[in-house]
Amino acid sequence: MGAFDDVLAANAAYATTFVDDGRPGQAAAGLAVITCMDSRIDPLAMLGLKKGDAKIIRNAGGRVTEDVLRTMVLATHLLGVKRVLVVEHTECKMASATDEQVHETIQESSGIDTRSLEFHTMDDQLATLARDVQKVRSSPYLPTGIEVGGFLYDVRTGSLREVL
Protein backbone atom coordinates (compact mmCIF):
# COMPACT_ATOMS: atom_id res chain seq x y z
CA MET A 1 0.00 0.00 0.00
CA GLY A 2 1.32 3.38 -0.97
CA ALA A 3 0.79 6.37 1.31
CA PHE A 4 -1.27 8.13 -1.34
CA ASP A 5 -3.36 5.25 -2.74
CA ASP A 6 -6.62 6.79 -1.52
CA VAL A 7 -6.10 10.13 -3.25
CA LEU A 8 -4.86 8.42 -6.42
CA ALA A 9 -8.00 6.29 -6.47
CA ALA A 10 -10.14 9.41 -5.99
CA ASN A 11 -8.27 11.10 -8.82
CA ALA A 12 -8.84 8.12 -11.12
CA ALA A 13 -12.58 8.58 -10.57
CA TYR A 14 -12.24 12.34 -11.27
CA ALA A 15 -10.34 11.67 -14.51
CA THR A 16 -13.09 9.31 -15.70
CA THR A 17 -15.58 12.15 -16.00
CA PHE A 18 -13.03 14.88 -16.79
CA VAL A 19 -13.79 16.93 -19.88
CA ASP A 20 -10.98 18.98 -21.41
CA ASP A 21 -12.35 22.49 -21.97
CA GLY A 22 -9.31 23.39 -24.03
CA ARG A 23 -8.49 26.45 -21.98
CA PRO A 24 -4.94 27.81 -22.05
CA GLY A 25 -3.00 28.95 -18.95
CA GLN A 26 -4.38 32.49 -19.19
CA ALA A 27 -6.79 33.50 -16.41
CA ALA A 28 -10.07 33.80 -18.34
CA ALA A 29 -11.61 36.30 -15.90
CA GLY A 30 -8.33 38.24 -15.52
CA LEU A 31 -8.32 37.63 -11.78
CA ALA A 32 -5.73 36.56 -9.22
CA VAL A 33 -6.63 35.70 -5.64
CA ILE A 34 -3.98 35.76 -2.93
CA THR A 35 -5.30 34.05 0.17
CA CYS A 36 -4.56 31.73 3.09
CA MET A 37 -4.01 27.97 2.79
CA ASP A 38 -6.91 27.59 5.24
CA SER A 39 -8.98 24.49 4.43
CA ARG A 40 -12.25 26.35 4.98
CA ILE A 41 -11.69 28.65 1.99
CA ASP A 42 -12.82 27.54 -1.49
CA PRO A 43 -11.59 30.53 -3.53
CA LEU A 44 -13.35 29.80 -6.81
CA ALA A 45 -16.74 28.97 -5.30
CA MET A 46 -16.50 31.96 -2.92
CA LEU A 47 -16.23 34.31 -5.90
CA GLY A 48 -18.65 32.57 -8.23
CA LEU A 49 -15.77 31.53 -10.50
CA LYS A 50 -14.95 28.30 -12.25
CA LYS A 51 -11.81 26.42 -13.17
CA GLY A 52 -9.89 28.44 -15.77
CA ASP A 53 -11.00 31.86 -14.54
CA ALA A 54 -8.37 32.83 -11.98
CA LYS A 55 -4.86 32.33 -10.72
CA ILE A 56 -4.92 31.24 -7.09
CA ILE A 57 -1.95 31.94 -4.80
CA ARG A 58 -2.01 30.59 -1.24
CA ASN A 59 0.31 30.40 1.76
CA ALA A 60 0.01 30.57 5.53
CA GLY A 61 -1.88 33.78 6.26
CA GLY A 62 -2.33 34.87 2.65
CA ARG A 63 0.70 37.09 3.20
CA VAL A 64 2.30 39.05 0.35
CA THR A 65 5.81 37.61 0.55
CA GLU A 66 8.61 37.86 -2.01
CA ASP A 67 7.42 34.53 -3.38
CA VAL A 68 3.94 35.98 -3.92
CA LEU A 69 5.33 39.10 -5.61
CA ARG A 70 7.41 36.94 -7.99
CA THR A 71 4.25 35.00 -8.77
CA MET A 72 2.26 38.20 -9.37
CA VAL A 73 4.84 39.47 -11.88
CA LEU A 74 4.35 36.31 -13.93
CA ALA A 75 0.56 36.32 -13.51
CA THR A 76 0.16 39.91 -14.67
CA HIS A 77 2.72 40.11 -17.48
CA LEU A 78 2.28 36.63 -18.94
CA LEU A 79 -1.03 35.17 -17.85
CA GLY A 80 -3.69 37.83 -18.29
CA VAL A 81 -4.22 38.95 -14.69
CA LYS A 82 -5.62 42.50 -14.45
CA ARG A 83 -7.19 42.48 -10.98
CA VAL A 84 -5.79 41.12 -7.73
CA LEU A 85 -7.73 40.28 -4.58
CA VAL A 86 -5.78 39.94 -1.33
CA VAL A 87 -8.10 38.01 0.99
CA GLU A 88 -7.65 37.61 4.75
CA HIS A 89 -10.16 35.55 6.72
CA THR A 90 -11.75 35.31 10.15
CA GLU A 91 -10.45 32.75 12.69
CA CYS A 92 -7.00 32.78 11.05
CA LYS A 93 -4.42 30.95 13.13
CA MET A 94 -1.84 33.43 11.86
CA ALA A 95 -3.75 36.30 13.48
CA SER A 96 -4.30 34.56 16.81
CA ALA A 97 -0.73 34.06 18.03
CA THR A 98 2.67 35.73 17.86
CA ASP A 99 5.71 34.14 16.24
CA GLU A 100 7.12 33.63 19.75
CA GLN A 101 4.01 31.76 20.88
CA VAL A 102 4.11 29.53 17.81
CA HIS A 103 7.78 28.73 18.41
CA GLU A 104 6.92 27.78 22.00
CA THR A 105 3.96 25.61 21.00
CA ILE A 106 6.05 23.68 18.48
CA GLN A 107 8.95 23.31 20.90
CA GLU A 108 6.63 21.94 23.58
CA SER A 109 4.81 19.47 21.34
CA SER A 110 7.73 18.22 19.23
CA GLY A 111 10.99 19.38 20.78
CA ILE A 112 11.84 21.12 17.50
CA ASP A 113 13.39 24.57 17.77
CA THR A 114 11.95 26.69 14.94
CA ARG A 115 13.22 30.04 16.17
CA SER A 116 15.33 30.60 13.05
CA LEU A 117 12.12 30.85 10.99
CA GLU A 118 9.84 33.85 10.58
CA PHE A 119 6.19 32.78 10.48
CA HIS A 120 4.74 36.19 9.47
CA THR A 121 1.99 36.06 12.08
CA MET A 122 -0.19 39.18 12.37
CA ASP A 123 -0.83 41.18 15.52
CA ASP A 124 -3.29 43.46 13.70
CA GLN A 125 -4.88 41.62 10.81
CA LEU A 126 -6.42 44.60 8.99
CA ALA A 127 -3.30 46.76 9.38
CA THR A 128 -1.25 43.87 8.00
CA LEU A 129 -3.69 43.50 5.11
CA ALA A 130 -3.30 47.20 4.33
CA ARG A 131 0.49 46.83 4.24
CA ASP A 132 0.26 43.71 2.08
CA VAL A 133 -2.11 45.34 -0.40
CA GLN A 134 0.22 48.32 -0.60
CA LYS A 135 3.13 45.98 -1.22
CA VAL A 136 1.43 44.77 -4.40
CA ARG A 137 0.38 48.28 -5.44
CA SER A 138 3.89 49.63 -4.89
CA SER A 139 5.70 46.88 -6.74
CA PRO A 140 7.81 48.43 -9.50
CA TYR A 141 7.67 45.15 -11.45
CA LEU A 142 3.95 44.99 -12.20
CA PRO A 143 2.32 46.56 -15.26
CA THR A 144 0.45 49.83 -14.78
CA GLY A 145 -3.33 49.72 -14.41
CA ILE A 146 -3.57 46.61 -12.25
CA GLU A 147 -6.41 46.91 -9.70
CA VAL A 148 -5.58 45.60 -6.22
CA GLY A 149 -8.15 45.24 -3.43
CA GLY A 150 -8.04 44.04 0.19
CA PHE A 151 -10.83 41.80 1.50
CA LEU A 152 -11.89 39.96 4.64
CA TYR A 153 -13.69 36.61 4.29
CA ASP A 154 -15.92 35.29 7.06
CA VAL A 155 -15.47 31.50 7.24
CA ARG A 156 -18.74 31.18 9.19
CA THR A 157 -21.03 33.11 6.84
CA GLY A 158 -19.28 32.81 3.48
CA SER A 159 -19.34 36.61 3.10
CA LEU A 160 -16.52 38.60 1.56
CA ARG A 161 -16.15 42.25 2.60
CA GLU A 162 -14.01 44.77 0.71
CA VAL A 163 -12.00 46.63 3.33
CA LEU A 164 -9.58 48.66 1.20
Added chain:
Amino acid sequence: MGAFDDVLAANAAYATTFVDDGRPGQAAAGLAVITCMDSRIDPLAMLGLKKGDAKIIRNAGGRVTEDVLRTMVLATHLLGVKRVLVVEHTECKMASATDEQVHETIQESSGIDTRSLEFHTMDDQLATLARDVQKVRSSPYLPTGIEVGGFLYDVRTGSLREVL
Protein backbone atom coordinates in the same frame (compact mmCIF):
# COMPACT_ATOMS: atom_id res chain seq x y z
CA MET B 1 -18.64 51.40 -9.85
CA GLY B 2 -15.94 49.66 -7.88
CA ALA B 3 -13.35 47.52 -9.63
CA PHE B 4 -14.55 44.41 -7.79
CA ASP B 5 -18.34 44.88 -7.87
CA ASP B 6 -18.86 41.79 -10.03
CA VAL B 7 -17.01 39.42 -7.70
CA LEU B 8 -18.66 40.96 -4.64
CA ALA B 9 -22.08 40.41 -6.21
CA ALA B 10 -21.15 36.81 -6.99
CA ASN B 11 -19.99 36.35 -3.40
CA ALA B 12 -23.26 37.76 -2.06
CA ALA B 13 -25.07 35.01 -3.98
CA TYR B 14 -22.64 32.41 -2.59
CA ALA B 15 -23.22 33.62 0.98
CA THR B 16 -26.99 33.30 0.55
CA THR B 17 -26.78 29.53 0.27
CA PHE B 18 -23.68 29.11 2.47
CA VAL B 19 -24.04 26.60 5.29
CA ASP B 20 -21.53 26.74 8.14
CA ASP B 21 -20.27 23.19 8.68
CA GLY B 22 -18.61 24.24 11.92
CA ARG B 23 -15.22 22.88 10.90
CA PRO B 24 -12.11 24.23 12.62
CA GLY B 25 -8.89 25.22 10.82
CA GLN B 26 -7.48 21.69 11.05
CA ALA B 27 -7.18 19.82 7.75
CA ALA B 28 -9.83 17.09 8.20
CA ALA B 29 -8.13 14.66 5.79
CA GLY B 30 -4.63 15.49 7.10
CA LEU B 31 -3.51 16.56 3.64
CA ALA B 32 -1.57 19.48 2.21
CA VAL B 33 -1.26 20.10 -1.51
CA ILE B 34 1.54 22.27 -2.87
CA THR B 35 0.82 23.16 -6.48
CA CYS B 36 0.91 25.80 -9.17
CA MET B 37 -1.36 28.87 -9.32
CA ASP B 38 -2.45 27.62 -12.76
CA SER B 39 -6.12 28.36 -13.37
CA ARG B 40 -6.72 24.91 -14.87
CA ILE B 41 -6.05 23.12 -11.58
CA ASP B 42 -8.90 22.60 -9.11
CA PRO B 43 -6.96 20.90 -6.27
CA LEU B 44 -9.88 19.72 -4.15
CA ALA B 45 -11.92 18.31 -7.03
CA MET B 46 -8.82 16.69 -8.57
CA LEU B 47 -8.30 14.66 -5.39
CA GLY B 48 -11.92 13.94 -4.56
CA LEU B 49 -11.73 16.23 -1.53
CA LYS B 50 -14.08 18.83 -0.16
CA LYS B 51 -13.75 22.14 1.63
CA GLY B 52 -12.24 21.52 5.08
CA ASP B 53 -10.16 18.50 4.08
CA ALA B 54 -6.84 19.99 3.00
CA LYS B 55 -4.45 22.89 3.21
CA ILE B 56 -3.75 24.25 -0.26
CA ILE B 57 -0.50 26.09 -1.00
CA ARG B 58 0.01 27.63 -4.45
CA ASN B 59 2.54 29.80 -6.23
CA ALA B 60 4.00 30.11 -9.73
CA GLY B 61 5.24 26.64 -10.60
CA GLY B 62 4.23 24.95 -7.36
CA ARG B 63 7.83 25.44 -6.25
CA VAL B 64 8.98 24.61 -2.71
CA THR B 65 10.30 28.03 -1.71
CA GLU B 66 11.19 29.30 1.76
CA ASP B 67 7.65 30.69 1.95
CA VAL B 68 6.24 27.23 1.28
CA LEU B 69 8.50 25.61 3.88
CA ARG B 70 7.39 28.16 6.49
CA THR B 71 3.82 27.34 5.59
CA MET B 72 4.45 23.58 5.86
CA VAL B 73 5.91 23.96 9.36
CA LEU B 74 2.66 25.60 10.49
CA ALA B 75 0.45 23.14 8.58
CA THR B 76 2.13 20.06 10.06
CA HIS B 77 2.74 21.15 13.65
CA LEU B 78 -0.45 23.14 14.21
CA LEU B 79 -3.05 22.17 11.65
CA GLY B 80 -3.13 18.41 11.40
CA VAL B 81 -1.26 17.83 8.14
CA LYS B 82 0.35 14.36 7.96
CA ARG B 83 0.74 13.91 4.18
CA VAL B 84 2.04 16.37 1.61
CA LEU B 85 1.52 16.22 -2.16
CA VAL B 86 3.85 18.30 -4.34
CA VAL B 87 2.05 18.55 -7.67
CA GLU B 88 3.58 19.77 -10.94
CA HIS B 89 1.45 19.91 -14.09
CA THR B 90 1.66 19.60 -17.86
CA GLU B 91 1.79 22.76 -20.02
CA CYS B 92 3.32 24.75 -17.15
CA LYS B 93 4.56 28.15 -18.27
CA MET B 94 7.32 27.85 -15.69
CA ALA B 95 8.68 24.75 -17.45
CA SER B 96 8.53 26.21 -20.95
CA ALA B 97 10.92 29.16 -20.68
CA THR B 98 14.09 30.18 -18.86
CA ASP B 99 14.27 33.09 -16.44
CA GLU B 100 16.23 35.00 -19.11
CA GLN B 101 13.50 34.46 -21.70
CA VAL B 102 10.83 35.63 -19.27
CA HIS B 103 12.84 38.76 -18.45
CA GLU B 104 13.12 39.48 -22.19
CA THR B 105 9.43 38.90 -22.85
CA ILE B 106 8.42 41.28 -20.05
CA GLN B 107 10.99 43.89 -21.11
CA GLU B 108 9.69 43.80 -24.68
CA SER B 109 6.00 44.00 -23.82
CA SER B 110 6.13 46.48 -20.96
CA GLY B 111 9.57 48.09 -20.83
CA ILE B 112 9.94 46.85 -17.25
CA ASP B 113 13.32 45.42 -16.30
CA THR B 114 12.69 42.47 -13.98
CA ARG B 115 16.22 41.08 -14.02
CA SER B 116 16.64 41.57 -10.28
CA LEU B 117 13.98 38.89 -9.67
CA GLU B 118 14.36 35.12 -9.72
CA PHE B 119 11.35 33.44 -11.29
CA HIS B 120 12.30 29.84 -10.40
CA THR B 121 11.54 28.52 -13.88
CA MET B 122 12.38 24.85 -14.51
CA ASP B 123 14.58 23.50 -17.28
CA ASP B 124 13.84 19.89 -16.26
CA GLN B 125 10.43 19.69 -14.60
CA LEU B 126 10.73 16.19 -13.10
CA ALA B 127 14.27 16.78 -11.82
CA THR B 128 13.06 20.00 -10.24
CA LEU B 129 10.13 18.18 -8.69
CA ALA B 130 12.53 15.61 -7.21
CA ARG B 131 14.62 18.40 -5.67
CA ASP B 132 11.51 20.15 -4.33
CA VAL B 133 10.12 16.96 -2.79
CA GLN B 134 13.48 16.32 -1.17
CA LYS B 135 13.49 19.88 0.17
CA VAL B 136 10.33 19.08 2.15
CA ARG B 137 11.59 15.66 3.24
CA SER B 138 14.92 17.12 4.39
CA SER B 139 13.47 20.03 6.33
CA PRO B 140 14.70 19.83 9.92
CA TYR B 141 11.65 21.79 11.08
CA LEU B 142 8.91 19.31 10.21
CA PRO B 143 7.68 16.58 12.57
CA THR B 144 8.90 13.03 11.92
CA GLY B 145 6.60 10.66 10.04
CA ILE B 146 5.25 13.11 7.48
CA GLU B 147 4.72 11.43 4.09
CA VAL B 148 5.76 13.51 1.07
CA GLY B 149 5.04 12.53 -2.53
CA GLY B 150 5.77 14.08 -5.93
CA PHE B 151 3.09 14.06 -8.63
CA LEU B 152 2.45 15.22 -12.18
CA TYR B 153 -1.04 16.38 -13.14
CA ASP B 154 -2.20 16.33 -16.75
CA VAL B 155 -4.38 19.40 -17.36
CA ARG B 156 -5.85 17.78 -20.50
CA THR B 157 -6.95 14.46 -18.98
CA GLY B 158 -7.42 15.29 -15.29
CA SER B 159 -5.08 12.43 -14.34
CA LEU B 160 -2.59 12.58 -11.51
CA ARG B 161 0.49 10.36 -11.69
CA GLU B 162 2.75 9.62 -8.72
CA VAL B 163 6.30 10.07 -9.94
CA LEU B 164 8.30 9.83 -6.71
